[in-house]
Amino acid sequence: MSYVKAKGEAAIATAKQLPHAVLNRLFKGGLLTFELRMTALVVGLLVHQLAVIVAIIALLATFTALQRLVRISKALT
Numbered sequence: 001m002s003y004v005k006a007k008g009e010a011a012i013a014t015a016k017q018l019p020h021a022v023l024n025r026l027f028k029g030g031l032l033t034f035e036l037r038m039t040a041l042v043v044g045l046l047v048h049q050l051a052v053i054v055a056i057i058a059l060l061a062t063f064t065a066l067q068r069l070v071r072i073s074k075a076l077t
Contacts (some may be wrong), residue, residue, distance in 0.1 A: 002034075004027075004065050004068045004069060004072070005027045005028070005068060006030050007072075008026070008027045008069075008071070008072035008075070009026065009027065009070060011076060012072070012075055012076065013027065020064065026075065027071055027072060027075075029067075029068075029071075030064035030065075030067050030068055031060055031063055031064045031067060032057065032060040032061055032063070032064045033064075037057055037061065040053050040056070040057055041053060041054075041057070052059060
């Protein structure tokens, strides 16, 4: 997801002239942010259900990456 965010920022930076502060926040959102992923991993470790948590994170991370791709494509048009 960070890769998608970085590539989106690079594409927007070359297509439009936006300040760095605006670029950094442009594609930050999504369903499953870094903080939520780390919290879920800690909870999974504590309740001994790491495999289940990792599977859930994988599904939600894919959805989040797709959300960011849609947001990037809308910003480029």
